[in-house]
Amino acid sequence: MARPKIALIGAGQIGGTLAHLAALKELGDVVLFDIAEGIPEGKALDIAESGPSAKFDAAMSGTQSYEDIAGADVCIVTAGVARKPGMSRDDLLGINLKVMKSVGEGIAAHAPDAFVICITNPLDAMVWALREFSGLPHEKVCGMAGVLDSARFRHFLASEFDVSMKDVTAFVLGGHGDTMVPLVRYSTVAGIPLPDLVKMGWTTQEKLDAIVQRTRDGGAEIVGLLKTGSAFYAPATSAIEMAESYLKDQKRVLPCAAYVDGAYGLNGFYVGVPTVIGAAGIERVVEISMDKDEQAMFDNSVKAVKGLVEACKGIDNSLA
Ligand code: A3D
Numbered sequence: 001m002a003r004p005k006i007a008l009i010g011a012g013q014i015g016g017t018l019a020h021l022a023a024l025k026e027l028g029d030v031v032l033f034d035i036a037e038g039i040p041e042g043k044a045l046d047i048a049e050s051g052p053s054a055k056f057d058a059a060m061s062g063t064q065s066y067e068d069i070a071g072a073d074v075c076i077v078t079a080g081v082a083r084k085p086g087m088s089r090d091d092l093l094g095i096n097l098k099v100m101k102s103v104g105e106g107i108a109a110h111a112p113d114a115f116v117i118c119i120t121n122p123l124d125a126m127v128w129a130l131r132e133f134s135g136l137p138h139e140k141v142c143g144m145a146g147v148l149d150s151a152r153f154r155h156f157l158a159s160e161f162d163v164s165m166k167d168v169t170a171f172v173l174g175g176h177g178d179t180m181v182p183l184v185r186y187s188t189v190a191g192i193p194l195p196d197l198v199k200m201g202w203t204t205q206e207k208l209d210a211i212v213q214r215t216r217d218g219g220a221e222i223v224g225l226l227k228t229g230s231a232f233y234a235p236a237t238s239a240i241e242m243a244e245s246y247l248k249d250q251k252r253v254l255p256c257a258a259y260v261d262g263a264y265g266l267n268g269f270y271v272g273v274p275t276v277i278g279a280a281g282i283e284r285v286v287e288i289s290m291d292k293d294e295q296a297m298f299d300n301s302v303k304a305v306k307g308l309v310e311a312c313k314g315i316d317n318s319l320a
Contacts, residue, residue, distance in 0.1 A: 003058065004028030004247050007069035007111060009103050010078035011040035011062065013229055014119055017236035018076055019060065020047050025240065027247060029059040031068050033106075034079070040064070066106035072114045074243045076144075077130060079103050080120040082230045083223050089121040089177055090308060096120050097129055097312055104133025112136060115246045115281050117239050118143045118257075123176040125308035127257045128270040132319055138259035139281040145176030146255025146272045147238035148231075152218040153182050156211045160203055163189055172215070172255055173294075174272050174301030181297040182212045186288065242277055249279035253286065263287040264298070271305055 006022050008015045011034035019030045030047075032040035040062030048060040061068065069075065080096035083089060100120065107116060116136060118127040127143030134141065153170040161168070171186035184194045189202075198205055214221070222231040245252035258275045260266040263285045274286035290298060313320040 004073040005031065005069075005071060006243065007031045007033060007072035007075045007114070008078070009033050009069070009075055009106070010080065010120070011036070011043055012078060013082070013232035014078040014236045014239075015040075015076075016043045016047075017232050018078070018239060019043060020050075021236055021240045022243070023047050023051070023056050023058045023060060024054055025244065026056050026058055027240070027244060028073065030061070031072065032060070032062045033064070033066065033069060034062070035064060037064060066110050069106070070110045072111040074246060075107050075111055075114045075116045076239050076243060077103055077107075077116065077118045077120055080126075083121065083219070084229070085223055085227055089123070089219070092121050093125065093308065093311055094315055096122075096126055097315055100126055100129045101133050101316065104130050104135075108134045108136065114140070115243070116141045117242055119235060119239055121176070122308055124257050124270050124272070124305040125312050128309055129312050129316075129319060131259070131270070137281070138261075139283070141259070142242070142275070142277075142282050143176070143257030143270065143272075144235065144239040144242055145180075145257055146172050146274075147241055148235050149176065149180055149182070149215060149218065149272075150255055151234060151238060153187065153211070153215040156214055157187070157189070157194075160207060160211060161189055161197070171274070172272065173274075174298050175305040176257065176272060177301075177304060178216060179297070179301035179304045180216055180272065181294065181301055182215050183288075183290075183294060184208065184212065185291075185294070245277040246279065246281065251276050251278040251283065256282070258282045258285055260285055266302065269302070269306075269309075271302055 011032040034040040044060040044062040080099040131141040149172040150170040154168045158165040171183040174181035276284040
Protein backbone atom coordinates (compact mmCIF):
# COMPACT_ATOMS: atom_id res chain seq x y z
CA MET A 1 0.00 0.00 0.00
CA ALA A 2 1.28 3.48 -0.87
CA ARG A 3 2.29 5.71 2.00
CA PRO A 4 -0.22 8.36 3.05
CA LYS A 5 0.43 11.86 1.70
CA ILE A 6 0.63 14.77 4.12
CA ALA A 7 0.45 18.31 2.74
CA LEU A 8 1.70 21.09 4.98
CA ILE A 9 0.36 24.46 3.82
CA GLY A 10 2.83 26.94 5.28
CA ALA A 11 6.48 25.98 5.76
CA GLY A 12 7.37 28.39 8.55
CA GLN A 13 8.27 27.54 12.14
CA ILE A 14 5.34 25.19 12.74
CA GLY A 15 5.31 23.83 9.16
CA GLY A 16 8.97 22.81 9.34
CA THR A 17 8.51 21.18 12.74
CA LEU A 18 5.42 19.33 11.48
CA ALA A 19 7.43 17.97 8.55
CA HIS A 20 10.23 16.80 10.84
CA LEU A 21 7.83 15.10 13.27
CA ALA A 22 5.81 13.47 10.46
CA ALA A 23 9.05 12.06 9.04
CA LEU A 24 10.37 10.82 12.39
CA LYS A 25 7.04 9.09 13.07
CA GLU A 26 6.86 7.76 9.47
CA LEU A 27 3.31 9.04 9.10
CA GLY A 28 3.69 9.35 5.33
CA ASP A 29 5.29 11.31 2.49
CA VAL A 30 5.37 15.05 3.12
CA VAL A 31 4.83 17.96 0.73
CA LEU A 32 5.64 21.40 2.15
CA PHE A 33 3.84 24.26 0.38
CA ASP A 34 4.67 27.93 0.89
CA ILE A 35 4.55 31.14 -1.15
CA ALA A 36 8.12 31.89 -0.02
CA GLU A 37 10.39 30.45 -2.71
CA GLY A 38 13.12 28.14 -1.51
CA ILE A 39 11.92 27.80 2.09
CA PRO A 40 9.76 24.67 1.63
CA GLU A 41 12.31 23.14 -0.76
CA GLY A 42 15.17 23.87 1.64
CA LYS A 43 13.40 22.49 4.71
CA ALA A 44 12.24 19.39 2.80
CA LEU A 45 15.78 18.66 1.59
CA ASP A 46 17.30 19.29 5.02
CA ILE A 47 14.84 16.90 6.70
CA ALA A 48 15.28 14.29 3.94
CA GLU A 49 19.05 14.42 4.56
CA SER A 50 18.43 13.57 8.22
CA GLY A 51 16.70 10.34 7.12
CA PRO A 52 19.74 8.05 6.96
CA SER A 53 20.69 8.93 10.57
CA ALA A 54 17.14 9.07 11.92
CA LYS A 55 16.27 5.95 9.92
CA PHE A 56 12.91 6.92 8.49
CA ASP A 57 11.44 6.17 5.10
CA ALA A 58 9.43 9.12 3.87
CA ALA A 59 9.68 11.28 0.76
CA MET A 60 10.01 15.01 1.46
CA SER A 61 9.41 17.78 -1.08
CA GLY A 62 8.79 21.51 -1.20
CA THR A 63 6.66 23.50 -3.63
CA GLN A 64 4.93 26.77 -4.53
CA SER A 65 2.32 24.96 -6.62
CA TYR A 66 -0.98 23.66 -5.24
CA GLU A 67 -0.94 20.96 -7.92
CA ASP A 68 1.72 19.17 -5.89
CA ILE A 69 -0.64 18.58 -2.95
CA ALA A 70 -2.92 16.54 -5.23
CA GLY A 71 -4.57 13.63 -3.47
CA ALA A 72 -3.25 14.54 0.00
CA ASP A 73 -4.79 12.48 2.82
CA VAL A 74 -4.09 15.15 5.43
CA CYS A 75 -3.55 18.91 5.04
CA ILE A 76 -2.23 20.88 8.00
CA VAL A 77 -2.56 24.63 7.52
CA THR A 78 -0.18 27.10 9.19
CA ALA A 79 -0.04 29.61 6.33
CA GLY A 80 -0.27 33.23 7.38
CA VAL A 81 1.43 35.42 9.92
CA ALA A 82 2.17 34.65 13.57
CA ARG A 83 2.01 36.96 16.57
CA LYS A 84 4.78 39.34 17.55
CA PRO A 85 5.01 40.80 21.08
CA GLY A 86 2.13 43.22 21.75
CA MET A 87 -0.14 41.62 19.12
CA SER A 88 -3.23 39.65 20.06
CA ARG A 89 -4.32 36.65 18.03
CA ASP A 90 -7.24 38.76 16.81
CA ASP A 91 -4.87 41.36 15.29
CA LEU A 92 -4.01 38.71 12.73
CA LEU A 93 -7.60 38.40 11.50
CA GLY A 94 -7.60 40.55 8.35
CA ILE A 95 -4.27 39.30 6.99
CA ASN A 96 -4.89 35.64 7.68
CA LEU A 97 -8.47 35.68 6.35
CA LYS A 98 -7.13 36.45 2.85
CA VAL A 99 -4.61 33.63 3.25
CA MET A 100 -7.42 31.20 4.24
CA LYS A 101 -9.25 32.08 1.03
CA SER A 102 -6.36 31.07 -1.22
CA VAL A 103 -5.58 27.99 0.90
CA GLY A 104 -9.25 26.89 0.97
CA GLU A 105 -9.51 27.19 -2.80
CA GLY A 106 -6.22 25.32 -3.29
CA ILE A 107 -7.33 22.44 -1.06
CA ALA A 108 -10.78 22.28 -2.69
CA ALA A 109 -9.22 22.05 -6.15
CA HIS A 110 -6.47 19.53 -5.40
CA ALA A 111 -7.12 17.65 -2.14
CA PRO A 112 -10.89 17.63 -1.58
CA ASP A 113 -10.80 14.28 0.26
CA ALA A 114 -8.22 15.37 2.83
CA PHE A 115 -8.67 15.68 6.58
CA VAL A 116 -7.80 19.32 7.18
CA ILE A 117 -6.32 20.63 10.43
CA CYS A 118 -6.09 24.41 10.70
CA ILE A 119 -3.56 26.01 13.06
CA THR A 120 -3.53 29.57 11.71
CA ASN A 121 -4.76 32.19 14.21
CA PRO A 122 -7.16 33.51 15.29
CA LEU A 123 -7.91 29.81 15.28
CA ASP A 124 -11.66 29.42 15.78
CA ALA A 125 -12.52 32.06 13.16
CA MET A 126 -9.87 30.87 10.68
CA VAL A 127 -11.01 27.24 10.79
CA TRP A 128 -14.58 28.39 10.16
CA ALA A 129 -13.47 30.58 7.24
CA LEU A 130 -11.24 27.83 5.81
CA ARG A 131 -14.20 25.42 5.84
CA GLU A 132 -16.40 28.03 4.13
CA PHE A 133 -13.80 28.79 1.44
CA SER A 134 -12.98 25.12 0.81
CA GLY A 135 -16.54 23.77 0.91
CA LEU A 136 -15.23 20.48 2.37
CA PRO A 137 -17.52 18.45 4.67
CA HIS A 138 -17.58 19.90 8.19
CA GLU A 139 -16.35 16.67 9.77
CA LYS A 140 -13.20 16.82 7.61
CA VAL A 141 -12.15 20.32 8.70
CA CYS A 142 -11.08 21.08 12.26
CA GLY A 143 -8.72 23.29 14.20
CA MET A 144 -5.84 22.51 16.54
CA ALA A 145 -5.92 24.38 19.84
CA GLY A 146 -7.40 22.22 22.60
CA VAL A 147 -4.68 19.57 22.43
CA LEU A 148 -2.06 22.30 22.86
CA ASP A 149 -3.94 24.19 25.57
CA SER A 150 -4.55 21.02 27.54
CA ALA A 151 -0.93 19.89 27.04
CA ARG A 152 0.22 23.18 28.57
CA PHE A 153 -2.21 22.69 31.46
CA ARG A 154 -0.97 19.10 31.93
CA HIS A 155 2.65 20.19 31.89
CA PHE A 156 2.09 22.86 34.57
CA LEU A 157 0.06 20.43 36.71
CA ALA A 158 2.65 17.65 36.43
CA SER A 159 5.38 20.11 37.54
CA GLU A 160 3.27 21.30 40.48
CA PHE A 161 2.52 17.74 41.65
CA ASP A 162 5.93 16.30 40.69
CA VAL A 163 4.31 13.40 38.85
CA SER A 164 4.60 12.08 35.31
CA MET A 165 2.81 14.11 32.64
CA LYS A 166 1.51 10.77 31.34
CA ASP A 167 -0.71 10.42 34.42
CA VAL A 168 -2.20 13.91 34.19
CA THR A 169 -5.28 14.43 32.04
CA ALA A 170 -6.69 17.88 31.48
CA PHE A 171 -9.73 19.32 29.88
CA VAL A 172 -9.89 22.64 28.08
CA LEU A 173 -12.99 23.88 26.29
CA GLY A 174 -14.03 26.95 24.34
CA GLY A 175 -12.17 29.19 21.94
CA HIS A 176 -8.38 29.38 21.68
CA GLY A 177 -7.69 32.69 23.30
CA ASP A 178 -7.99 34.59 26.50
CA THR A 179 -11.49 33.19 27.02
CA MET A 180 -10.50 29.51 26.86
CA VAL A 181 -12.07 27.39 29.58
CA PRO A 182 -9.73 25.02 31.46
CA LEU A 183 -12.13 22.66 33.27
CA VAL A 184 -10.66 21.82 36.65
CA ARG A 185 -13.43 19.35 37.58
CA TYR A 186 -12.67 17.16 34.58
CA SER A 187 -8.89 17.30 34.94
CA THR A 188 -7.23 14.52 36.93
CA VAL A 189 -4.09 12.85 38.17
CA ALA A 190 -4.56 9.12 37.57
CA GLY A 191 -8.33 9.64 37.73
CA ILE A 192 -8.35 11.83 40.87
CA PRO A 193 -10.06 15.14 39.99
CA LEU A 194 -8.14 18.35 40.78
CA PRO A 195 -10.63 19.60 43.42
CA ASP A 196 -10.02 16.34 45.35
CA LEU A 197 -6.26 16.88 45.10
CA VAL A 198 -6.72 20.31 46.69
CA LYS A 199 -8.64 18.62 49.55
CA MET A 200 -5.85 16.03 49.82
CA GLY A 201 -3.35 18.88 50.30
CA TRP A 202 -1.42 18.25 47.06
CA THR A 203 -1.85 21.92 46.14
CA THR A 204 -3.85 24.97 47.17
CA GLN A 205 -6.79 26.59 45.40
CA GLU A 206 -4.63 29.71 44.89
CA LYS A 207 -1.89 27.73 43.16
CA LEU A 208 -4.46 25.95 41.01
CA ASP A 209 -6.03 29.26 40.00
CA ALA A 210 -2.57 30.56 39.06
CA ILE A 211 -1.96 27.47 36.90
CA VAL A 212 -5.30 27.97 35.15
CA GLN A 213 -4.35 31.57 34.39
CA ARG A 214 -0.88 30.55 33.19
CA THR A 215 -2.56 28.07 30.83
CA ARG A 216 -4.78 30.83 29.42
CA ASP A 217 -1.68 32.99 28.91
CA GLY A 218 0.47 30.09 27.67
CA GLY A 219 0.82 31.39 24.11
CA ALA A 220 1.68 34.94 25.21
CA GLU A 221 4.31 33.62 27.65
CA ILE A 222 6.21 32.00 24.76
CA VAL A 223 5.75 35.04 22.48
CA GLY A 224 7.20 37.21 25.25
CA LEU A 225 10.26 34.99 25.54
CA LEU A 226 10.92 34.37 21.85
CA LYS A 227 10.21 37.98 20.80
CA THR A 228 10.38 37.08 17.07
CA GLY A 229 7.39 34.75 16.75
CA SER A 230 5.14 32.34 18.60
CA ALA A 231 5.33 28.78 19.90
CA PHE A 232 6.01 26.03 17.39
CA TYR A 233 7.29 22.79 18.93
CA ALA A 234 4.22 22.08 21.08
CA PRO A 235 1.70 23.35 18.48
CA ALA A 236 3.25 21.07 15.83
CA THR A 237 3.34 18.07 18.18
CA SER A 238 -0.34 18.62 19.02
CA ALA A 239 -1.42 18.71 15.38
CA ILE A 240 0.61 15.58 14.63
CA GLU A 241 -1.28 13.79 17.44
CA MET A 242 -4.54 14.68 15.68
CA ALA A 243 -3.27 13.71 12.22
CA GLU A 244 -2.02 10.36 13.53
CA SER A 245 -5.41 9.61 15.11
CA TYR A 246 -7.07 10.20 11.72
CA LEU A 247 -4.51 8.29 9.62
CA LYS A 248 -4.44 5.27 11.95
CA ASP A 249 -8.16 5.42 12.86
CA GLN A 250 -7.13 5.54 16.52
CA LYS A 251 -10.39 7.19 17.62
CA ARG A 252 -8.52 9.28 20.18
CA VAL A 253 -10.63 11.55 22.36
CA LEU A 254 -9.02 14.91 21.70
CA PRO A 255 -10.22 18.46 22.23
CA CYS A 256 -10.25 20.47 19.04
CA ALA A 257 -12.06 23.28 17.28
CA ALA A 258 -14.87 21.31 15.67
CA TYR A 259 -18.15 22.08 13.96
CA VAL A 260 -20.82 21.82 16.62
CA ASP A 261 -24.37 21.47 15.38
CA GLY A 262 -26.84 20.60 18.12
CA ALA A 263 -24.55 19.87 21.07
CA TYR A 264 -23.82 22.55 23.67
CA GLY A 265 -26.89 24.49 22.46
CA LEU A 266 -24.95 25.56 19.35
CA ASN A 267 -26.27 25.52 15.81
CA GLY A 268 -23.50 25.16 13.26
CA PHE A 269 -20.55 26.78 14.94
CA TYR A 270 -16.79 26.08 15.29
CA VAL A 271 -15.50 26.07 18.86
CA GLY A 272 -13.22 23.98 21.08
CA VAL A 273 -14.95 20.81 22.31
CA PRO A 274 -13.90 17.23 23.07
CA THR A 275 -14.11 15.08 19.94
CA VAL A 276 -13.36 11.58 18.69
CA ILE A 277 -10.95 11.63 15.72
CA GLY A 278 -10.90 8.56 13.49
CA ALA A 279 -10.93 7.53 9.83
CA ALA A 280 -14.11 9.52 9.18
CA GLY A 281 -12.56 12.70 10.56
CA ILE A 282 -14.35 14.28 13.51
CA GLU A 283 -16.51 11.25 14.22
CA ARG A 284 -18.20 12.57 17.34
CA VAL A 285 -18.50 15.68 19.46
CA VAL A 286 -18.53 14.69 23.14
CA GLU A 287 -21.01 16.77 25.12
CA ILE A 288 -20.25 17.09 28.82
CA SER A 289 -22.39 18.71 31.47
CA MET A 290 -21.18 21.99 32.91
CA ASP A 291 -22.04 23.72 36.17
CA LYS A 292 -23.24 27.33 36.23
CA ASP A 293 -19.78 28.90 36.40
CA GLU A 294 -18.33 26.65 33.70
CA GLN A 295 -21.31 27.32 31.43
CA ALA A 296 -20.88 31.08 31.95
CA MET A 297 -17.17 30.85 30.98
CA PHE A 298 -18.05 28.72 27.94
CA ASP A 299 -20.80 31.17 26.85
CA ASN A 300 -18.33 34.03 27.18
CA SER A 301 -15.83 32.16 25.00
CA VAL A 302 -18.48 31.37 22.38
CA LYS A 303 -19.45 35.04 22.34
CA ALA A 304 -15.84 36.05 21.67
CA VAL A 305 -15.56 33.57 18.78
CA LYS A 306 -18.91 34.74 17.34
CA GLY A 307 -17.54 38.29 17.34
CA LEU A 308 -14.54 37.18 15.27
CA VAL A 309 -16.72 35.27 12.80
CA GLU A 310 -18.88 38.37 12.35
CA ALA A 311 -15.72 40.42 11.78
CA CYS A 312 -14.69 37.96 9.03
CA LYS A 313 -18.07 38.38 7.36
CA GLY A 314 -17.59 42.14 7.49
CA ILE A 315 -14.21 41.86 5.75
CA ASP A 316 -15.13 39.32 3.04
CA ASN A 317 -18.62 39.65 1.53
CA SER A 318 -18.58 36.12 0.16
CA LEU A 319 -18.73 34.83 3.75
CA ALA A 320 -21.80 36.82 4.77
P1 A3D B 1 5.60 31.48 10.43
O1 A3D B 1 6.90 30.89 10.84
O2 A3D B 1 5.54 32.93 10.13
O3 A3D B 1 5.09 30.66 9.15
C1 A3D B 1 4.00 31.04 8.38
C2 A3D B 1 4.32 30.70 6.95
O4 A3D B 1 3.16 30.95 6.16
C3 A3D B 1 5.47 31.53 6.35
O5 A3D B 1 6.49 30.67 5.90
C4 A3D B 1 4.80 32.28 5.20
O6 A3D B 1 5.65 32.44 4.07
C5 A3D B 1 3.62 31.36 4.89
N1 A3D B 1 2.55 32.01 4.15
C6 A3D B 1 2.09 33.29 4.25
N2 A3D B 1 1.09 33.47 3.39
C7 A3D B 1 0.90 32.30 2.73
C8 A3D B 1 0.02 31.87 1.71
N3 A3D B 1 -0.90 32.70 1.18
N4 A3D B 1 0.10 30.59 1.28
C9 A3D B 1 1.03 29.75 1.80
N5 A3D B 1 1.90 30.10 2.76
C10 A3D B 1 1.84 31.37 3.22
O7 A3D B 1 4.47 31.21 11.52
P2 A3D B 1 4.32 29.92 12.49
O8 A3D B 1 4.58 28.69 11.71
O9 A3D B 1 5.05 30.18 13.75
O10 A3D B 1 2.75 30.04 12.84
C11 A3D B 1 1.78 29.82 11.84
C12 A3D B 1 0.38 30.20 12.32
O11 A3D B 1 0.02 29.38 13.43
C13 A3D B 1 0.23 31.64 12.84
O12 A3D B 1 -0.99 32.19 12.38
C14 A3D B 1 0.22 31.50 14.34
O13 A3D B 1 -0.46 32.54 14.98
C15 A3D B 1 -0.52 30.18 14.48
N6 A3D B 1 -0.35 29.48 15.75
C16 A3D B 1 -1.45 28.88 16.26
C17 A3D B 1 -1.38 28.19 17.44
C18 A3D B 1 -2.59 27.52 18.00
O14 A3D B 1 -2.53 26.92 19.03
C19 A3D B 1 -3.85 27.60 17.28
C20 A3D B 1 -0.16 28.11 18.14
C21 A3D B 1 0.95 28.73 17.59
C22 A3D B 1 0.85 29.43 16.39
